[in-house]
Amino acid sequence: MSLATHATTFRFRQPSALPGFGLTFGFAVTYLSLIVLIPLGVLVARASGLGLEGLWQTATSPRVLAALKLSFGVSFAAAAVNAVAGLVVAWVLTRYAFPGRRLLDAIVDLPFALPTAVAGIALTAIYAPNGWIGGLLAPLGVKVAYTPLGIFVALVFISLPFVVRTVQPVLADLDREIEEASATLGASRAQTVLRVILPSLLPAVLTGFALAFGRAVGEYGSVIFIAGNMPFVSEIAPLLIVIQLEEFNYAGATAIATIMLAIAFVSLLAINLIQAWSRRRFGHV
Amino acid sequence: MSRTMMPETSTRGVPAPPAPSAAVTDEAPLTRWVLIGAAVAFLLLFLVLPLIAIFAEALRRGIAAYFASFADPDTQDAIRLTLLVAAIAVPLNVVFGIAAAWAVAKFDFAGKSLFVTFIDLPFSVSPVVSGLVFVLLFGAHGVFGGFLQAHDIRIIFAVPGIVLATIFVTFPFVARELIPLMQEQGTAEEEAALTLGASGFRMFLTVTLPNVKWALLYGVLLANARAMGEFGAVSVVSGHIRGLTNTMPLQVEILYNEYAFVGAFAVASLLAGLALVTLVAKALLEWRYGDALARTHRHG
Amino acid sequence: MEIRAEAITKRFGEATVLADVDVHVHAGELVALLGPSGSGKTTLLRIFAGLEQPSAGRILLGGEDATQVPVQARGVGFMFQHYALFRHLTVAENIAYGLKVRPRASRPSNAAIRARVTELLDLVQLPGLERRYPAQLSGGQRQRVALARALAVDPKVLLLDEPFGALDAQVRRDLRRWLRDIHERTGHTTLFVTHDQDEALEIADRVAILDQGRLEQIGTPDEIYEHPATAFVAGFIGEATRLPVEARGGVVRLGPHALALNGTRLADGPASLFVRPRDLVLADDGKANALPANVVAVRRAGPARRAELHLGEGLPTVEMELPADAVIGKGDVVQVALTRLRVFGG
Numbered sequence: 001m002s003l004a005t006h007a008t009t010f011r012f013r014q015p016s017a018l019p020g021f022g023l024t025f026g027f028a029v030t031y032l033s034l035i036v037l038i039p040l041g042v043l044v045a046r047a048s049g050l051g052l053e054g055l056w057q058t059a060t061s062p063r064v065l066a067a068l069k070l071s072f073g074v075s076f077a078a079a080a081v082n083a084v085a086g087l088v089v090a091w092v093l094t095r096y097a098f099p100g101r102r103l104l105d106a107i108v109d110l111p112f113a114l115p116t117a118v119a120g121i122a123l124t125a126i127y128a129p130n131g132w133i134g135g136l137l138a139p140l141g142v143k144v145a146y147t148p149l150g151i152f153v154a155l156v157f158i159s160l161p162f163v164v165r166t167v168q169p170v171l172a173d174l175d176r177e178i179e180e181a182s183a184t185l186g187a188s189r190a191q192t193v194l195r196v197i198l199p200s201l202l203p204a205v206l207t208g209f210a211l212a213f214g215r216a217v218g219e220y221g222s223v224i225f226i227a228g229n230m231p232f233v234s235e236i237a238p239l240l241i242v243i244q245l246e247e248f249n250y251a252g253a254t255a256i257a258t259i260m261l262a263i264a265f266v267s268l269l270a271i272n273l274i275q276a277w278s279r280r281r282f283g284h285v
Numbered sequence: 286m287s288r289t290m291m292p293e294t295s296t297r298g299v300p301a302p303p304a305p306s307a308a309v310t311d312e313a314p315l316t317r318w319v320l321i322g323a324a325v326a327f328l329l330l331f332l333v334l335p336l337i338a339i340f341a342e343a344l345r346r347g348i349a350a351y352f353a354s355f356a357d358p359d360t361q362d363a364i365r366l367t368l369l370v371a372a373i374a375v376p377l378n379v380v381f382g383i384a385a386a387w388a389v390a391k392f393d394f395a396g397k398s399l400f401v402t403f404i405d406l407p408f409s410v411s412p413v414v415s416g417l418v419f420v421l422l423f424g425a426h427g428v429f430g431g432f433l434q435a436h437d438i439r440i441i442f443a444v445p446g447i448v449l450a451t452i453f454v455t456f457p458f459v460a461r462e463l464i465p466l467m468q469e470q471g472t473a474e475e476e477a478a479l480t481l482g483a484s485g486f487r488m489f490l491t492v493t494l495p496n497v498k499w500a501l502l503y504g505v506l507l508a509n510a511r512a513m514g515e516f517g518a519v520s521v522v523s524g525h526i527r528g529l530t531n532t533m534p535l536q537v538e539i540l541y542n543e544y545a546f547v548g549a550f551a552v553a554s555l556l557a558g559l560a561l562v563t564l565v566a567k568a569l570l571e572w573r574y575g576d577a578l579a580r581t582h583r584h585g
Numbered sequence: 586m587e588i589r590a591e592a593i594t595k596r597f598g599e600a601t602v603l604a605d606v607d608v609h610v611h612a613g614e615l616v617a618l619l620g621p622s623g624s625g626k627t628t629l630l631r632i633f634a635g636l637e638q639p640s641a642g643r644i645l646l647g648g649e650d651a652t653q654v655p656v657q658a659r660g661v662g663f664m665f666q667h668y669a670l671f672r673h674l675t676v677a678e679n680i681a682y683g684l685k686v687r688p689r690a691s692r693p694s695n696a697a698i699r700a701r702v703t704e705l706l707d708l709v710q711l712p713g714l715e716r717r718y719p720a721q722l723s724g725g726q727r728q729r730v731a732l733a734r735a736l737a738v739d740p741k742v743l744l745l746d747e748p749f750g751a752l753d754a755q756v757r758r759d760l761r762r763w764l765r766d767i768h769e770r771t772g773h774t775t776l777f778v779t780h781d782q783d784e785a786l787e788i789a790d791r792v793a794i795l796d797q798g799r800l801e802q803i804g805t806p807d808e809i810y811e812h813p814a815t816a817f818v819a820g821f822i823g824e825a826t827r828l829p830v831e832a833r834g835g836v837v838r839l840g841p842h843a844l845a846l847n848g849t850r851l852a853d854g855p856a857s858l859f860v861r862p863r864d865l866v867l868a869d870d871g872k873a874n875a876l877p878a879n880v881v882a883v884r885r886a887g888p889a890r891r892a893e894l895h896l897g898e899g900l901p902t903v904e905m906e907l908p909a910d911a912v913i914g915k916g917d918v919v920q921v922a923l924t925r926l927r928v929f930g931g
Contacts, residue, residue, distance in 0.1 A: 011395075012394055012395050013392055013393065013394040013395070014392070014393040014394070016391070016392055016393075016472070017476060017479060018391050018392070018472060018475055018476070018479070018485075019485030019488075020387060020485055020489070021387075021388055021391075021392050021394075023384075024383075024384035024385070024387040024388045025384075025388035025392075025394070027380075027381070027384045028381060028384045028385035028388055028400075029400075031377075031381045031384075032381075032385075032400075032403055032404065035449070035452055035453055035456060036403065036404075036406055036407060036453065036456060037403065038422075039418035039419060039421075039422055039453070040406065040410070040418055042418060042421050042422055042428055043414070043417065043418050043421055046421055085324075085327050088320060088323055088324050088327070089324045089327065089328065091320065091324075092320050092321050092323075092324035092325075093324070096317055096320070096321055098321055100325075102568075104324075104325065104328055106564055106565070106567075106568040107328065107332050107333065107564070108328070108332070109564055109567065110332050110336065110560065110564065111332070112507075112510075113507075113510045113514075113559075113560035113561075113563045113564050113567075114336075114514070114556070114557060114560040115513070115514025115515070115516055115533075115534045115537075115553075115556045115560070116412075116514070116516050116517065116534075117514075117516040117534040117535075117537045117538055117553075118339060118514070118534070118537060118553040118556050118557055118560075119335060121339075121342075121537065121541050121549060121550065121553060122335035122336070122338045122339045122342075122553070123335055123338075125338050125342050125546075125550075126334060126335060126338050131338075132334070132338065133334075156331060157331055157332070157335065160331060160332070189311075189312060189313070214409060217411070218410065218411025218412065218413070218414070219411075219412075219517075220411065220412050220413045220516070220517035220520075221412070221516035221517050221520075221534070225538075225541065238411050238412075238413040238414075238517065239413075241411075241413050241414070241417060241521075242413060242520070242521060245417065245420060245521060248425065248426060250420070250421060250424070250426050250427075253417055253420075254417070254421065257411075257413075257414045257417050260411055260414065261410065261414060264409050264410065264411070265409075268409055
């Protein structure tokens with residue numbers, strides 16, 4: 001613009017002819033503050049009361065350390081399995097026609113809709129030594145329920161939809177022409193998949209992985225039934241928070257919660273970085 | 286945080302794949318069937334089998350035992366409390382979701398993306414932590430603990446705490462359905478209503494609300510499923526007082542821990558039924574009213 | 586009803602979108618707001634409607650200050666660029682909307698509303714489509730429904746934002762005449778925004794030209810076309826080529842040539858000469874203001890023929906409309922004269 005730009009004062013909201021901004025925004029901010037921001041703020045305030053040293057002491061106490069290691073390790077494994085399996089499921093649901101496809105597609109969301117406690121007792125029933133699958137594995141000497149392997153099964157269940165649901169739309173939007181272009185340039189189908197399709201799905205897979213991981217780390221309901229909850233062996237970090245609370249040890253609970261929150265934010269940050277990178281490189285998420 | 290933070294709501298809109306032809310973009314039939322087989326087996330093993338197990342365990346002692354387990358007064362109280370909590374939490378979050386979506390989607394203001402990020406916060410917090418924050422506020426040793434005790438007001442280990450924790454965990458559902466849809470729809474229809482003389486409220490009722498009704502229902506469905514099924518957060522604030530502060534998922538836990546397996550799975554089967562109804566309704570909405578949902582839900 | 590924008594300025598943050606704009610539309614007049622994208626024309630229209638508030642200045646409707654009157658009470662009929670039809674309402678319900686939202690006291694009876702809808706559908710030549718939904722209509726039909734909806738409330742003023750913008754070329758041309766027709770029958774004071782000069786010049790009584798938030802000129806199509814007031818208008822209207830010239834002592838220098846200004850006042854210094862194809866004629870040697878030109882190409886342009894001419898080193902080529910009997914071809918050197926000099930300083 002060749003016109004002089006006027007130095008205008010900062011404006012909170014661009015003017016609009018539509019009514020109701022003050023009312024809706026005011027209500028939304030108040031409600032958000034009361035329900036979400038103030039409660040989370042209290043947690044942060046409590047944690048800062050403990051100081052870094054206090055947090056560190058709690059985090060490195062052997063039992064907490066074991067629980068954190070377990071939570072993060074098993075969550076990582078479950079998210080990794082889902083990254084691969086979710087990619088295959090998304091591929092099959094998006095690309096192939098077969099009977100029952102729609103039904104299968106709808107059932108993928110089951111872990112979002114099924115209460116976690118229900119999932120927990122159902123999985124335990126299946127994988128207990130006398131259960132449908134546990135009974136098959138027991139003669140082989142494999143114990144699933146009441147071991148870290150059981151935690152892994154529960155976490156695969158609850159984090160299953162994330163990779164599928166982040167990859168599906170990207171795969172559906174993928175232009176078939178780029179695959180045809182690859183073929184005209186002499187690439188075999190396998191080369192096209194490896195060199196053209198998978199790289200464009202990578203950001204979505206990573207995002208889904210991070211989401212699945214974040215969900216798995218915080219999961220409580222489905223795990224406690226199947227885990228056995230033995231200190232140092234199969235006790236997850238969220239359970240430790242509950243145990244601290246039952247002992248009215250607010251400081252201990254706060255410390256573990258803060259560590260988990262910090263790690264949740266790191267994975268959120270990772271997701272945002274992946275998406276920013278993806279947008280820069282591919283123009284989409 | 287982008288839409289991918291909300292996989293509950295991510296796309297189901299998969300266009301029907303083209304009829305199998307020998308196109309260069311198809312895999313060999315063998316590869317195709319191996320992949321389909323692997324995907325189907327994985328989903329059957331991890332999703333369908335647990336679902337079947339719930340009903341099989343519930344009916345293990347026969348249909349009579351199944352129905353007898355609902356005669357337990359504690360179970361009936363749990364069902365009542367669950368309905369009550371959802372009936373309070375979901376409408377409140379609907380009002381919030383509409384208000385937040387109106388402000389975010391139809392206006393430009395400073396700090397908008399921060400505001401939207403805050404709305405999503407409850408989804409990135411462990412359910413246990415969601416309960417913990419209310420204990421820190423209202424528990425015996427919490428910020429307001431002394432005040433509440435002095436005035437004999439109970440929030441933690443009582444119904445208000447359960448309601449608060451449920452509101453917290455279902456907080457983002459409605460807002461995140463409405464915001465992207467209302468952003469897509471823009472402001473022209475509302476402006477047209479105003480130029481035709483409609484009052485603000487009238488404009489909202491006759492133009493905005495009809496345009497988002499299916500998305501609103503979609504958000505309500507998801508919020509309701511979570512509200513009735515939440516375990517971790519509610520468990521922390523409930524105190525598990527039978528007949529008073531037990532919701533259905535907590536009742537499942539209590540019965541299960543008492544080795545009352547049929548009773549536990551019977552209550553679980555109700556919740557599983559709710560989950561299935563939610564999934565079916567959700568799929569129907571996506572299939573029938575895909576155009577009226579945010580773009581990420583539309584069928585190709 | 587006459588409407589008037591007085592010294593309207595509009596800023597969005599740092600950017601000034603409208604600067605001190607005055608536009609006056611007489612009662613019953615059809616006026617076009619013409620300008621390139623980003624010229625501020627849609628913003629001005631929205632300020633008239635009350636959809637935006639000006640940063641400074643006043644809006645007068647029928648002589649009364651309406652700047653603070655909310656959009657609902659302004660009594661304007663506004664047609665949106667993409668029509669903004671209510672997608673969940675039928676055609677009839679869309680048209681009836683403005684009547685139905687009136688307070689009970691001033692709301693017509695249902696029968697009267699139905700009659701009004703039928704009457705309007707006849708006016709916009711869409712009888713029988715009452716029950717269709719917007720998604721079931723073609724672009725041209727949607728535009729007509731949008732106009733009917735705006736007319737239903739008996740607006741004092743019609744404001745149309747790019748009324749033909751979303752339509753394809755053939756439909757646009759048909760609807761232009763139709764809109765002019767409707768205007769003549771209903772007699773509404775009408776202001777419409779367009780970026781298409783043919784559209785503006787063809788149907789408007791007067792045209793207001795905006796550029797970068799400034800009103801460059803307002804006048805009848807003939808005035809605008811024949812007597813552009815500013816360099817921007819001269820370059821924007823018609824197919825003019827801009828040639829850099831130097832003004833000095835009543836003469837402009839175009840490369841090696843000097844052209845007499847013949848009375849046009851111009852300050853000494855760099856200036857711009859705008860040449861349209863019809864401004865050039867073949868001339869005899871030695872005639873005043875005659876220039877030698879190299880014929881680069883001869884092409885057909887619809888019914889006419891045009892020569893592309895090179896007037897000198899470093900100058901862009903200009904086009905000249907040729908008489909039917911002209912016998913010239915590529916490579917010839919001809920003498921041409923400018924029938925008029927459109928020169929603007931700067």
